[in-house]
Amino acid sequence: MTDFEKMKATIAGDIPLMVEMEKILTAIPAMAPESGGKGEMEKCAALESHLRKLGFADGAVSFERFDADDERVPQGKRPNLVVTVPGKKDDFSIWVMAHLDVVPPGDLAMWESDPWTVVEKDGKLFGRGVEDNQQGLVSGVFAAKALLDNGIVPEHTVKLLFMADEEFGSEYGIKFLLKKHPALFRKEDIIIIPDGGDPKGETIEVAEKNILWLRLHTTGLQSHGSMPDKGKNAFLAGCELALSLNDLEHFFGERDEMFNPTWSTFQPTKKSANVETVNIIPGDDVFFMDCRILPRYTLKEVRAEIDKRVAAIEAKHGVKIEVEELQHQESPATSADAPVVRRLKDAIKKAHGIEARPIGIGGGTVGAELRNLGFDAAIWSTMDEVCHQPNEYCIVRNIATDAETLAALFTTE
Numbered sequence: 230m231t232d233f234e235k236m237k238a239t240i241a242g243d244i245p246l247m248v249e250m251e252k253i254l255t256a257i258p259a260m261a262p263e264s265g266g267k268g269e270m271e272k273c274a275a276l277e278s279h280l281r282k283l284g285f286a287d288g289a290v291s292f293e294r295f296d297a298d299d300e301r302v303p304q305g306k307r308p309n310l311v312v313t314v315p316g317k318k319d320d321f322s323i324w325v326m327a328h329l330d331v332v333p334p335g336d337l338a339m340w341e342s343d344p345w346t347v348v349e350k351d352g353k354l355f356g357r358g359v360e361d362n363q364q365g366l367v368s369g370v371f372a373a374k375a376l377l378d379n380g381i382v383p384e385h386t387v388k389l390l391f392m393a394d395e396e397f398g399s400e401y402g403i404k405f406l407l408k409k410h411p412a413l414f415r416k417e418d419i420i421i422i423p424d425g426g427d428p429k430g431e432t433i434e435v436a437e438k439n440i441l442w443l444r445l446h447t448t449g450l451q452s453h454g455s456m457p458d459k460g461k462n463a464f465l466a467g468c469e470l471a472l473s474l475n476d477l478e479h480f481f482g483e484r485d486e487m488f489n490p491t492w493s494t495f496q497p498t499k500k501s502a503n504v505e506t507v508n509i510i511p512g513d514d515v516f517f518m519d520c521r522i523l524p525r526y527t528l529k530e531v532r533a534e535i536d537k538r539v540a541a542i543e544a545k546h547g548v549k550i551e552v553e554e555l556q557h558q559e560s561p562a563t564s565a566d567a568p569v570v571r572r573l574k575d576a577i578k579k580a581h582g583i584e585a586r587p588i589g590i591g592g593g594t595v596g597a598e599l600r601n602l603g604f605d606a607a608i609w610s611t612m613d614e615v616c617h618q619p620n621e622y623c624i625v626r627n628i629a630t631d632a633e634t635l636a637a638l639f640t641t642e
Contacts, residue, residue: 236376247625376639573634
C-alpha cells in the first residue's frame with residue numbers, strides 16, 4: 230500500500246472518532262463577547278487535551294499558543310493554537326487553518342434540537358458550529374492523525390492553526406498573528422482554509438468581492454404630516470438615496486463569471502425606526518447598505534461615486550447626510566496558477582477524481598487578510614454551506630472526504 234492508501238484506510242476507520250470530536254467541541258459555546266460569549270479559551274483547552282489523547286503528544290509534534298489580550302473575556306485572552314507535524318523538507322509548510330469561534334444559535338424556536346448538543350441523523354450531524362468551522366477543523370486533525378498513526382513523515386511540514394475571532398473581524402485571530410507574529414508564515418507556504426465550498430468539493434475560492442458596509446444617517450426637519458412644506462422629509466430623502474446607491478450596480482456594471490452573482494451588488498438592508506405616528510414628517514432617518522464589489526473596482530473609486538450621489542440628494546432635499554463605514558475589506562486575488570491552487574487541485578483529483586476549478590465569492594474570509602500581505606491562500610471544503618442557519622449540519626462523510634484530500638496533499642512531494 231502507498232502512504233496515501235494507508236492514510237485513507239485509517240481515516241475511514243476514524244469516522245466514529247470524528248463524530249466524537251464534533252460532539253466535544255459543539256458542547257462548548259465558543260462565542261465572542263460581541264455575542265455575549267466568553268470567547269474560545271475553554272474550547273481551545275478541550276481541543277488541545279483531546280489532541281493529546283489522540284496521539285498528537287507523541288514524537289516530534291509540537292504545540293504553540295499565541296494568545297491575544299482581550300479584557301472582555303473571563304480569562305483575559307483569546308487563544309490561537311498551532312500544532313506542528315515536522316516534514317521531510319521544510320522549504321515550505323502546509324497550513325490548514327480553522328477557527329474556533331461560532332455564531333450564536335439565534336431563535337431557539339427555529340431549532341429542532343439543542344444547538345449545543347450534536348444530534349446524528351441520516352448521516353448528518355446537527356448543532357451550532359458543526360459545519361462552521363468544526364468540519365474543516367476535524368478534517369485537518371484526522372488527516373494529520375493518519376500521518377501519525379501510520380508513522381508517515383509528511384513530505385513537507387504540516388501546521389494546523391486553530392484561530393480565535395473569525396466571526397467578528399479576526400482582530401484577535403489572524404490579524405493579530407499577522408501583526409504580532411509575522412514570522413509564523415512564509416510566502417512559499419501552502420495555506421488551505423477549509424471554511425467554504427460546495428457540496429461536491431470541486432470549487433477552490435481564490436478571490437473575494439470587496440466589502441463595504443454603510444450606515445446612512447439623514448437629518449432633515451420634522452413637521453406635521455399635513456404640512457410637509459414646513460419640514461424636510463428625511464425618510465423621503467433616504468429612500469431616494471437608497472435607490473441612487475442601489476443604482477451603482479449599473480454604474481459599476483462589469484461582470485465576472487468567476488463570481489456568483491457575476492456583478493457588484495449594492496443592497497439597502499437594515500432600516501431603523503424614525504417617528505412614532507403616521508402624521509409626522511420625519512426629520513431623522515437611518516438605513517444601512519451591504520455592498521459587495523468586484524475586485525476590479527477599488528473602494529476608493531466606489532467611495533468617490535457614493536460621495537457624489539450623497540451630495541446630490543443633500544442639495545435636492547435640503548438635508549444633511551452622514552455616511553459611516555461599519556466595515557470595509559478589499560484584497561487581491563490568489564492566482565489560479567498559484568502553487569496552493571495547483572497542489573490542492575492535484576490532491577482533490579488524486580483523492581476523488583474530481584477536476585476542481587477556481588472561483589470568487591461575495592462573502593469574506595480570513596483569506597483576504599493573508600492575500601493583502603502577499604500570502605496565497607485557498608478556501609475550499611466539501612459542504613452544503615448551511616453556516617449560521619438554524620439546524621446547522623454537516624455531512625459526516627464530508628469530514629472524511631476532506632481528510633482524504635488533505636492526506637493526498639500531505640503525501641505529495
